[in-house]
Amino acid sequence: MSSVQAPLNQEVVIALGSNVGDRIKNFNEALRLMKKSGIQISRHGCLYESEPAYVTDQPRFLNSAVRGTTGLGPVELLKVLKQIEKQLGRTDGIRYGPRPIDLDILFYGSHKFESDILTIPHERMWERPFVLAPLIDLLGMASSDDTESIWNSFSSCNGGLFEEWQKVGGETSIGREGLKRVLPIGSQLWDWSKKTHIMGILNLTPDSFSDGGKFHEVESAVSHTRKLIMEGADIVDIGAQSTRPFAHRLSPREELQRLVPVLDAIMQIPEVERKLLSVDTFYAEVAYEAVKRGVHIVNDVSGGQLDPDILTVVGELEVPYIMMHMRGDPCTMQSEGNLYYEDVCEQVASELCARVSEAELSGIPLWRIILDPGIGFAKTTEHNLEILMNLPSIRKEIAKRSLAASHAPLLVGPSRKRFLGDICGKANAAERDPATIAATTVGILGGSNIIRVHNVKDNLDAAKICDSLLRRKIVGETSE
Numbered sequence: 001m002s003s004v005q006a007p008l009n010q011e012v013v014i015a016l017g018s019n020v021g022d023r024i025k026n027f028n029e030a031l032r033l034m035k036k037s038g039i040q041i042s043r044h045g046c047l048y049e050s051e052p053a054y055v056t057d058q059p060r061f062l063n064s065a066v067r068g069t070t071g072l073g074p075v076e077l078l079k080v081l082k083q084i085e086k087q088l089g090r091t092d093g094i095r096y097g098p099r100p101i102d103l104d105i106l107f108y109g110s111h112k113f114e115s116d117i118l119t120i121p122h123e124r125m126w127e128r129p130f131v132l133a134p135l136i137d138l139l140g141m142a143s144s145d146d147t148e149s150i151w152n153s154f155s156s157c158n159g160g161l162f163e164e165w166q167k168v169g170g171e172t173s174i175g176r177e178g179l180k181r182v183l184p185i186g187s188q189l190w191d192w193s194k195k196t197h198i199m200g201i202l203n204l205t206p207d208s209f210s211d212g213g214k215f216h217e218v219e220s221a222v223s224h225t226r227k228l229i230m231e232g233a234d235i236v237d238i239g240a241q242s243t244r245p246f247a248h249r250l251s252p253r254e255e256l257q258r259l260v261p262v263l264d265a266i267m268q269i270p271e272v273e274r275k276l277l278s279v280d281t282f283y284a285e286v287a288y289e290a291v292k293r294g295v296h297i298v299n300d301v302s303g304g305q306l307d308p309d310i311l312t313v314v315g316e317l318e319v320p321y322i323m324m325h326m327r328g329d330p331c332t333m334q335s336e337g338n339l340y341y342e343d344v345c346e347q348v349a350s351e352l353c354a355r356v357s358e359a360e361l362s363g364i365p366l367w368r369i370i371l372d373p374g375i376g377f378a379k380t381t382e383h384n385l386e387i388l389m390n391l392p393s394i395r396k397e398i399a400k401r402s403l404a405a406s407h408a409p410l411l412v413g414p415s416r417k418r419f420l421g422d423i424c425g426k427a428n429a430a431e432r433d434p435a436t437i438a439a440t441t442v443g444i445l446g447g448s449n450i451i452r453v454h455n456v457k458d459n460l461d462a463a464k465i466c467d468s469l470l471r472r473k474i475v476g477e478t479s480e
Contacts, residue, residue, distance in 0.1 A: 008071045009069045009070070009071055010069065010070060010071075010108055010109035010111075011067065011068070011069050011107075011109055011147050012039070012067070012068060012069065012070055012077065012105060012107060012108050012109070013065055013066070013067050013105075013106040013107040013135060013138060013151075014034070014039075014065065014066055014068075014081065014103055014104065014105055014106065015063070015064075015065045015102075015103070015104045015106050015122070015125075015131050015134070015135070016030060016062075016063065016064050016065065016066070016101070016102070016103060017061050017062065017063045017099070017101070017102040017104075017130070018061065018062050018099070018100055018101050018102065019052065019058060019059045019060060019061040019062070019098055019099065020059070020089075020098045020099055020100040021089070021100050023061075023062040024062070024184045026088055026100050026101045027047075027062065027064070027101075028318055029088055029101075030084055030088060030101050030103060031066070031365070033084045033087065033088075034066075034068075034080075034081075034084065034103075037072075037080045037084070038070060038071060038072065039068050039069075039070045039072075039077075039080075040068050040069045040070070041066045041067070041068040041360070042067055042068050042069070042357075042360060042361060043066065043067040043068070043138050043357075043360055043366070043402070043404070044064065044065075044066050044067075044137075044138075044360055044365040044366040044367060044404065045064045045065040045066070045133070045134025045135065045136075045137035045138055045366065045367070045404050046064065046133070046134060046137050046181045046366065046367050046404050046407050046408075047062060047063075047064050047134075047181065047182050047183065047184065047189075047365075047367035048062070048063045048064065048130055048133055048134060048179055048180065048181055048182070049061070049062055049063075049179075049180055049182050049189060050062075050063055050129075050130040050178055050179045050180075051178030051179070052096075053096065053128065053130070054095075054096035055094065055095075055096045055097050058097060058098045059098065061130065062182075062189075063130040063131070063133075063134060064134045064365075064367060065106065065131070065134035065135050065137070065138060066138075067138045074105065074108045074111075074113045074118060074120060075115070075117070075118060077105060077108070078105060078117065078118050081103040081104075081105070082103075084101070084103060085099075085100075085101050085102070085103055088100050088101045089101075090102070104122050104125075104131075105118070105120055105122065106120075106121060106122045106125055106131070106135060107120065107121055107151050107154075108120045109147065110146075110147060110150040112154070121151075121154050126155070126156075126164050127168070128168075129168045129169055129173055129177065129179055130179060132161070132164060132165045132168060133165070133173075133174070133179060134404075135161065136161060136162065136165045136403055137366075137402075137403050137404035137407065138403075138404065139161065139162075139403055140399070140400055140401045140402055140403065141399045141400050141403065174193075175191075175193055180193070181193070181407060182367075183320060183367060183368065183370075183409060184320075184367070184368065185276060185296050185297065185319075185320055186276075186296050192409040192449040192450075193449075195463070195467050196444050196448070196449060196450070196451060196463040196466060196467055197234040197235060197449060197450045197451075198232055198233050198234050198235070198450075198451060198453065198456055198459060198460050198463060199233065199234070199235040199236075199237050199278070199411070199413075199450055199451065199452040199453070200228030200229075200231070200233030200235070200236050200237065200453065200454075200456045201228075201237055201239070201415065201452060201453065201454050202215060202221060202224055202225055202228065202236055202237065202238045202239070203215060203239055203242075204216050204221060204238065204239065204240040204258050204259060204262055205239065205240060205241065205242040205258070216258065218261050218262050218265050221262040221265070221266070222262070222265050222266055222269060225266050225269070225271070225272070226269065226271050228456050229271045229272070229275055230271070231456040231457040231460065232456055232457065232460040233275070233456045234275065234276060235275070235276040235277070235278055235297065235450070236266075236272075236275065236276070236277050236278070237277075237278045237279075237280050237299055237452060238259065238262070238263060238266070238277065238278070238279055238280065238290075238295070239279070239280030239281070239299075240255045240256075240258035240259040240262075240280075240281070240286075241255050241280070241281060241282075241283075241286075242330075243280075243301050243330045243377075244330065245330060245331075245333065245334050246330065246331055247330045247331070249329070249330070249331070252283040252285040252286050255281065255283060255286050256285070256286055256289055259279070259281075259286065259289075259290065260289065260293070263277075263279075263290060263293050263294075263295070264293060267293060267294045276296045276297060277294065277295045277296055277297070278295060278296065278297035278298065278299045278322065279291075279295045279297070279298055279299065280299045280301070281298070281299070281300065282300050282301060282302040282305075282306040282307055282310065283306075283307050283310065284307050284309035284310040284312075284313040284314075287300075287310060287313055287314060287317070288313050288317065291317045291319055295319075296319060296320070297319060297320045297321075297322060297370075298310075298314050298317070298319060298320070298321050298322065299322040299324075300314075300321065300322065300323060300324065301324045301326055301374070301377060302324070302326055302329070303323045303324055303325060303326065303352070303355040304323065304355060304358060304359060304362075305326070305355070306329055311358060311359050311362035311363070311364060312362050312363060314359075314364055315359075315362050315363025315364045316363065318368070319368070320368045320369070320370060321359065321364050321368055321369055321370070322370040322371075322372055322411060323352065323355055323356065323359060323369055323370065323371055323372065324371075324372035324373075324374045324377065324411075325348050325351055325352050325355075325372065325373050325374035325377065325378075326374050326377040326378050327351075327377075327378035328378060333377055333378040334378065338378045339378060339379070339380055339383075341383065344379070344383045344386050344387060345386060345387060345390045345393050345394050345397060346397050348373050348374070348387065348394060349394045349395075349397030349398045349401075350397065350401070352371055352373070352398065352405070353398055353401045353402055353405060356369060356371075356402065356405045356408075357402075366402075366404045366405060366408065367404075369405070369408050370408060370409045370410070370411055370450065371398075371405070371408050371409070371410055371411070372410070372411040372412070372413065373387050373391070373394060373410075373412065375387060375388070375412055375413055375414045375417060375419075375439075376413075376414070376417040376418065376419065379419075380419075381419040381422055381423065384414070384417070384419045385419075388412070388414065388439060388442045388443055388446065389442065389446070390446070391410065391412070391443065391446035391447045391448060392446055392447055395410070395447060409449040409450060410447060410448050410449050410450070411448065411449070411450040411451070411452060412439075412440065412443040412448040412450075412451055412452070413451070413452035413453075414436060414439035414440060414443065415432075415436045415440075415451075415452060415453040415454050415455070415459075416429040416430070416432040416433070416436055416454055417432075420432045420435035420436060420439060421435075423435065433454070433455045433458060436453060436454075436455065436459065437455075437458055437459055437462045440453060440459050440462060440463070441462050441465075441466055444462075444463055444466035444467070444470075445466055445469070445470070451463065
């Protein structure tokens, strides 16, 4: 196929790699320049850190892949990618050696292409786990996409790309063969598979269901932040807007008036060093101001549905985004229509995937997204129990649509919620901590990577036991 004959709007897959300089910054800039050059990116693989191949005496690589469309022919696309590499500082050097950015065309529509300067599919992709892992992420287990079927046919294996991935180790190689999934937070790469992370809750609201009115003054909020960190919180989640059912909604300005004085004071205390802060907001303006003041993560209970600007703003801020499942808003989420599900796990997965797709199109790479099934939001007691008991099923449902999204970190937040009180006969939210521990235990054993809780100390102990049990299970499976 010549570049002159290339039809418009071909679907392409482009692999990214970097091991020189600020690797995340290199990726961000490469994505920006690709979009500026007319490559419309629609999906992202997970982010992987890998040992160098071929030339091993060099720094570790970051690797991923993106899927999108372009009207450029294959040779023109190659030229654009080479120009981007040059703009980001890549120079001629030893083959397979260090480079600030490496951009390779893995697939170009349904076409094969071969010339002196370009071969598609990429000739050595089949032997490289660090290429196949993010490539597989861009597929869905139940996809009937014609283009994906053709890409599978390019493989010499009867099982297509999935069999190629299994040949080089498949999912069992993640974390064990010099290849691990990571999520960039600030200047660090977070490997969420090592342990359960504890998110401590700091409510600055006078009307939250559990601790409303306790921490709306700066001094008490700072003191509670110290307590959460001292008890073992990895993340402190700061919220200035109540999202309990039927809560009055503040404007962005009102929310900032509550948040900013507390946040500025928290940023001054030494205890927050090497800890992560998240802001619990669905407003773009609040997210922007919080991140500019030092917050690392945006936690949005609406999944981008209550403020149309928040997805674009978070994409520009280049911070992780916690995307929760909710229908409606806090005033309508418990309405009869929003509580109707034929299959709550399947529909939560499907609706989360739709929000993930919207986020990716808005500029948030999948590798910055954390998913939350939304315990207590547009759910009955039975729905909440069904979700807690079936987190693996939710991941499987997500995998049918996007393998990358199915690997995203998962957060659950059952802490002190009403359904626990209904089951245990505890009208006072502060008396629901033992029930919370039971719920978070189920969540962790089901695959949750982050638990969002009021009582950090006791839930941390529960998480340590769960992590030990899970490590023992992994060792047992490996030795079989």
